[in-house]
Amino acid sequence: MEVGFLGLGIMGKAMSMNLLKAGFKVTVWNRTLSKCEELVEHGASIGETPAAVIKKCKYTIAMLSDPAAALSVVFDKGGVLEEICSGKGYVDMSTVDATTSSQINEAITKKGGYFLEAPVSGSKKPAEDGQLVILAAGDKTLYEEAIPAFDVMGKKAFYLGEVGNGAKMKLVVNMIMGSMMNAFSEGLVLADRSGLNQQTLLDVLDLGAISNPMFRLKGPTMIEGNYPPAFPLKHQQKDMRLALALGDENAVSMPVAAASNEAFKTARSLGHGDSDFSAVHERTRDRRRF
Numbered sequence: 001m002e003v004g005f006l007g008l009g010i011m012g013k014a015m016s017m018n019l020l021k022a023g024f025k026v027t028v029w030n031r032t033l034s035k036c037e038e039l040v041e042h043g044a045s046i047g048e049t050p051a052a053v054i055k056k057c058k059y060t061i062a063m064l065s066d067p068a069a070a071l072s073v074v075f076d077k078g079g080v081l082e083e084i085c086s087g088k089g090y091v092d093m094s095t096v097d098a099t100t101s102s103q104i105n106e107a108i109t110k111k112g113g114y115f116l117e118a119p120v121s122g123s124k125k126p127a128e129d130g131q132l133v134i135l136a137a138g139d140k141t142l143y144e145e146a147i148p149a150f151d152v153m154g155k156k157a158f159y160l161g162e163v164g165n166g167a168k169m170k171l172v173v174n175m176i177m178g179s180m181m182n183a184f185s186e187g188l189v190l191a192d193r194s195g196l197n198q199q200t201l202l203d204v205l206d207l208g209a210i211s212n213p214m215f216r217l218k219g220p221t222m223i224e225g226n227y228p229p230a231f232p233l234k235h236q237q238k239d240m241r242l243a244l245a246l247g248d249e250n251a252v253s254m255p256v257a258a259a260s261n262e263a264f265k266t267a268r269s270l271g272h273g274d275s276d277f278s279a280v281h282e283r284t285r286d287r288r289r290f
């Protein structure tokens with residue numbers, strides 16, 4: 001199957017590589033062209049613009065940083081809308097808000113194309129291992145046609161109904177994750193400052209009811225003060241911001257998420273935006289501030 005792929009960041013690179021390895025013919029595009037090289041070495045072709053990729057492929061997947069990027073790739077010059085037409089499917093797997101997804105859906109369907117949003121749970125390693133959890137919503141036919149690709153990229157795909165539901169589910173999940181990360185970070189600092197061994201705290205947590213893969217994976221590197229980017233902090237803060245906006249729309253009070261968003265914003269302002277989101281720990285343990 002011939003598939004287009006737009007956006008070769010941490011996630012897009014791993015996901016498109018898996019498609020190539022599984023035998024898909026993949027045409028890639030990335031704003032920074034040099035990121036296409038490794039994919040080309042593994043057999044991918046390059047499209048010069050998003051429009052060129054759409055023209056060549058029946059199905060195109062996008063994995064872009066945020067709503068501004070997702071909209072730009074569709075609506076700007078050389079964008080998806082220039083070539084999308086009847087019989088072509090566009091699957092946006094970026095984490096965006098429901099309004100952005102709906103705008104893209106409307107524009108694509110107006111031109112005869114069909115659209116699916118399909119944000120994912122799971123980070124760099126699950127993307128490399130084809131173990132993502134896919135939260136799809138939108139055109140049911142396109143969902144069914146995308147299953148062979150979803151089976152390569154993920155371990156489970158959910159179909160959640162109308163466009164917007166995938167985006168909302170993803171934001172709820174990441175809002176919980178971001179709040180958990182802040183509580184975890186505060187716990188590590190509290191243990192340390194009150195004279196406890198942080199590794200022992202990790203061992204205790206791992207044996208109890210709140211044991212989870214995130215604490216297990218991030219705990220040791222947070223203790224070391226090491227934050228190699230798997231999920232960039234700037235994207236986690238974007239997700240907290242979008243989740244809080246969803247809370248506003250639905251009059252849901254979320255003081256824990258709001259405080260976590262402030263912590264991520266502070267960490268961004270301290271220069272940790274491109275580090276892993278666990279670098280919010282640098283803000284928590286900064287003695288000059290707290």
Ligand SMILES: NC(=O)C1=CN([C@@H]2O[C@H](COP(=O)(O)OP(=O)(O)OC[C@H]3O[C@@H](n4cnc5c(N)ncnc54)[C@H](OP(=O)(O)O)[C@@H]3O)[C@@H](O)[C@H]2O)C=CC1
Pocket residue numbers: 006007008009010011012030031032035063064065066068069072073093094095096120121122123124230231232235236
């Ligand atoms: N990393 C993770 O663990 C996870 C991330 N996500 C979500 O997936 C998406 C991608 O994440 P990730 O791969 O980590 O992010 P990266 O920052 O590594 O990659 C972002 C991609 O978006 C492109 N991009 C950014 N702005 C623009 C623009 N204006 N026009 C065109 N392209 C643009 C970048 O191009 P360029 O190379 O030129 O900068 C790059 O290809 C995000 O929505 C994120 O929230 C979801 C699950 C897990």
Ligand SMILES: O=CCCC(=O)O
Pocket residue numbers: 095120121122123174231
């Ligand atoms: O959006 C990023 C999610 C990261 C994860 O699920 O581990």
